[in-house]
Amino acid sequence: MPKNRPYLFYELTNSICSTCYRKVEAKVIIQDDLVYLMKYCMQHGREKVLISTDVEYYKRCREFIKPAEMPYVWNTPIKYGCPYDCGLCPDHEQHSCLTLLEITDHCNLECPICYAESSPERSNYRSMETIEKMLDAIVQNEQEPDIVQISGGEPTLHPQLFEILDMAKSKPIKHIMVNTNGIRIAQDKAFVKRLANYLPGFEIYLQFDSFEKEALQELRGRDLREIRKKAIENLNEYNISTTLVVTLKKGLNDGEVGSIIQYGLNQPAVRGVTFQPVQHAGRIENFDPSINRLTLSEVRQMIIDQSGIFAAEDIIPVPCHPDCLAMGYALKQGEQVIPLTGLIDPQILLEGGRNTIVFEQDQSLRDQIFTLFSTNHSPESSAMSLKELLCCLPKVSIPESVTYQNVFRVIIMQFLDQHNFDVRSVKKSCVHIAHPDGRIIPFDTYNLFYRDDKENLLEEIRNEMKRGG
Ligand code: SF4
Ligand code: SF4
Ligand SMILES: [Zn+2]
Numbered sequence: 001m002p003k004n005r006p007y008l009f010y011e012l013t014n015s016i017c018s019t020c021y022r023k024v025e026a027k028v029i030i031q032d033d034l035v036y037l038m039k040y041c042m043q044h045g046r047e048k049v050l051i052s053t054d055v056e057y058y059k060r061c062r063e064f065i066k067p068a069e070m071p072y073v074w075n076t077p078i079k080y081g082c083p084y085d086c087g088l089c090p091d092h093e094q095h096s097c098l099t100l101l102e103i104t105d106h107c108n109l110e111c112p113i114c115y116a117e118s119s120p121e122r123s124n125y126r127s128m129e130t131i132e133k134m135l136d137a138i139v140q141n142e143q144e145p146d147i148v149q150i151s152g153g154e155p156t157l158h159p160q161l162f163e164i165l166d167m168a169k170s171k172p173i174k175h176i177m178v179n180t181n182g183i184r185i186a187q188d189k190a191f192v193k194r195l196a197n198y199l200p201g202f203e204i205y206l207q208f209d210s211f212e213k214e215a216l217q218e219l220r221g222r223d224l225r226e227i228r229k230k231a232i233e234n235l236n237e238y239n240i241s242t243t244l245v246v247t248l249k250k251g252l253n254d255g256e257v258g259s260i261i262q263y264g265l266n267q268p269a270v271r272g273v274t275f276q277p278v279q280h281a282g283r284i285e286n287f288d289p290s291i292n293r294l295t296l297s298e299v300r301q302m303i304i305d306q307s308g309i310f311a312a313e314d315i316i317p318v319p320c321h322p323d324c325l326a327m328g329y330a331l332k333q334g335e336q337v338i339p340l341t342g343l344i345d346p347q348i349l350l351e352g353g354r355n356t357i358v359f360e361q362d363q364s365l366r367d368q369i370f371t372l373f374s375t376n377h378s379p380e381s382s383a384m385s386l387k388e389l390l391c392c393l394p395k396v397s398i399p400e401s402v403t404y405q406n407v408f409r410v411i412i413m414q415f416l417d418q419h420n421f422d423v424r425s426v427k428k429s430c431v432h433i434a435h436p437d438g439r440i441i442p443f444d445t446y447n448l449f450y451r452d453d454k455e456n457l458l459e460e461i462r463n464e465m466k467r468g469g
Helices: 055-063 128-142 161-168 183-187 187-196 213-220 225-237 254-265 296-307 345-352 363-374 379-391 443-450 454-466
Strands: 008-016 023-031 035-043 045-052 098-104 145-153 175-180 202-207 242-248 270-277 325-333 336-339 409-413 430-432 441-442
Touching: 008 035, 045 055, 055 296, 098 128, 128 161, 128 379, 128 430, 128 441, 145 161, 161 175, 161 187, 161 345, 175 183, 183 187, 183 225, 187 202, 187 225, 202 225, 242 254, 254 270, 254 296, 270 296, 296 325, 296 409, 430 443, 441 443, 443 454
Parallel strands: 098 145, 098 430, 145 175, 175 202, 202 242, 242 270, 270 409
Antiparallel strands: 008 023, 023 035, 035 045, 325 336, 325 409, 430 441
16 A cells, blocks of 8 residues: 655745755645645755644635735845845835834843844944935835834934934824833833824834733843833823734743733723744744744634634734734724624625625725725724724724724734745735845845844855855
8 A cells, every 4th residue: 555645745835944044945734734844955954844733724824815015116136036135126025014124223121032132232323314314215115104113122212213203204104113112111201201292103012022020031031010011001191002012932921812912902002912923932942843833823823712802703814914914903992892804704805895785886995994904004094994994884883983092903923034934925025124225125034134244144145156056
């Protein structure tokens, strides 16, 4: 009797070797209801990486796509092939939904998981001139960028933060976010009051990982419980739109997914929670990428199991980059929380509402709904679409006035690292980062190949390619 393979070979893609970062072929296989990436490097051998725990959802993401929106300009030529040409090179398959702008590498924390390796010892502050150049590159690519996220290091420590915010506000950017650990927000009320001047179109992206001392110590190197509490108090007082950002580590804080959502729902200033599974758990001993990874599908299941609000149909892939982004929207009305994403047949997002009585009359409404549910673009304009949408959903009572304050969104944002790297997927990345030299680079490839001295390795790889190696 011939023997069968113990798995199903689902598709073929390209990845990188997690040791030498050279491009390698990778098989996507399904085994025992789990999806793995299997790759082989001639130098470093075979790797098997868990990429999804939900086969059906994984397959659904393959279907859940729409034609890519392009940036207005490309920034680099195609020369060495993906991912060595960032970017954005003309081979990229998505514009920037969100662009990060790092203004310093200085930070008042030294988190063991920091991808930027920021710390109190580092103290480079980008000049206004460089920052303007970076903002202009973002605007050149997008004309009216949806979201620019000012980041670091810890951006609130940049001595010219307010000048930077004024400058960003003077550009045609729809939504500005400040990505912060919240320490200054907790400790300096006059600072928070001044931030409120930038509303609307302004949001705080607040690090918020856990209610537990031990988890905070492990992720951040410090017990930040009081800091978080005080920061939220101050943000509530000035009603500054806030997204809680949770870095999730397997077995550490992944039991708190539901309680953080519930907490967020009870805070007047909080508009949603973004969960980001930490991928490469560098300090964990005996880390095995085939079993120790926390995947998007597991986080999705945790939201479904723990939140008591969102069901499976409410957390859907985001069509611009379905492998790495999932979302759920809810309407918040006092005590009542109504998940909305599941009320829409996901197919209408792709087919333009063919089978629905509600939407078939109105093309502009369909477009608005598509905008609301298919992207995380400009959150405030989503609130307007939501208002229109509610008029058409008989199951939902229409509140007097729906504003951005009534929208609550849950996002899962998974990043690609050297283990789960998939060239097919990274081409669709829509979270980008501005390089000071004017390039706009996908966040995932930036951290692997383009941040600081990582370009040395990239140069080595490119030189090998030139020599035909
Ligand atoms: S990730 Fe995108 S920008 Fe970078 S090389 Fe690949 S296609 Fe080009
Ligand atoms: S607070 Fe943010 S920037 Fe600062 S060290 Fe931690 S992860 Fe890095
Ligand atoms: Zn290798």
